[in-house]
Amino acid sequence: MSNKTVRWGLLGAGRITNTFAKDMPLVNNSVISAVAARSLNNAQAFAEKYAIEKAYEGYDALYADPDIDVIYISTPHTLHYEQTRKALLAGKHVLCEKPFVVSPEQGEELTQLAKQKGLFLMEAMWTWFLPAIQKAQQWVREGRIGELKEIQADFGFPIEYGPEKREWNVELAGGCTFDMGIYPVALNRLFNHDEPLNWQITGKRAENGADKTIKAILDYGDRLSILGSSFEYKLPNYAFILGTEGYVAIPDFWCASSAKLFNGDECIETFVDERKGTGFEFQIQHTVDSILAECSESQVVSHEDSLAFQRDIQRILTAF
Template identity: 35%
Template structure:
């Protein structure tokens, strides 16, 4: 394996730019190529970020033997087909969240990856942020006692635009899949498997959820609550509640740099900064796994990805959101 893993990016949008910036920070990773269905966009992206190769189709990138690992940065609705294409081509994959539109698609991609022995990981970058790891350590050390609950929110006001992917059903739009996945992922990470779900939402004129709240009961004990919104700016915070105190993940909760512990000993704030834009940590995990010959990340296992998709399927069933083809 090369001393520097050569990454290829499918897509040239905002999230692709974030990962390209992260790749530039690392000594063992190289942005080798970028693909878009618009060759002009691919060329501009490659020029901006110093990628030596650009492609006018996704298939051309996947056919290049120089590409060691692929990042899928396209809109949600394209993830499933591109995952299958990457896996069939034998390319290890980091796929932007949500992994697929639903659990059926996710299960198909995961089954193929496992059958072919190809590494695949969902890009739930929050799991790798240093402050999130530190929060897990604090909970495990008993700083707030046995964990009993979690509250988390992520919302902002985005003016309606029927053509924007966020409001477009055909592209898997809506608050839940785009940003509600963050509170859900935190609940899953800290409290474990979900045994019951109750959800409600306000749907917009395009039929996607513009505000969704959900309550989860967890199999091993504890209740969590999540809120996501495209209509209001929320605090972007998360609070973990234990028998002896609370642990606050300061804004933005998906990549915090400050934690506050409040227990019988009082309150203390802990600074846990991250490097760059925070995306480097998931890249480091992919590189580590590939060098170790792993087919899944123990930190972001595919079973957790599938469980999160199943939970979002149930939330969408309750609030009445279906995507074309479902």
């Protein structure tokens, strides 16, 4: 099957879909065959920009298109469940933007449906595929920082308040935890697979009830994790993986292009990736390779990983 081309349909034509389309030329055995948007004009403009053969108004035609193998979903969080469900019922593989859904129950239903249908389904946690993040994992696995003791990760920057804005709109699962907190939550889960013994969570909410700043301390007994996100102010957006003999520092970890390994105060190794694209190309290639290998689940971002993200987010949001 290695010479087969996987044909993509894009569901949504917004900013993040542009990033996806820009990185597609860097992916092997892969082509975008169609794009669907609420507005036909938007779909046609997107199709013309990226030389995509077909443009659809609305999404039903995309689900029904027999020439589409996999659908990439990049709409607001609250639409992901229904759109992923329809795509799977139509026999399409799915790569769905994070957060994959807005409750653990939705996630359970969709992962079960994908398994029943024998279809590949993955949350687009692109951070996990970045070379700098994978290098950090390698350093930790090799014992370069000694015994893992603490994860620190935060992601936030100010977004002007407006209850009608997508980021703040509670009807669209607005708030910093789903929008930005998913990144530190996922980074923590990459290194801590077990469940915390204790949580300490504090947060602030906007006038409409949307969460605007959160801090969470997770106690694993022999380890701690300190996670944060905010719509109120700029956070460092760093990840630190701390051990008994050293630590790893990753600037802008959510889109990481570099990582540094420290022993005490001394930087003993620096990794800088040489990617040609934005960084989406790695998760796209993984999806394509998984589909061609007839996998129903990713070996990197598993269904259980995505369900764990949802459980952690719900724990945070219900604590304050």
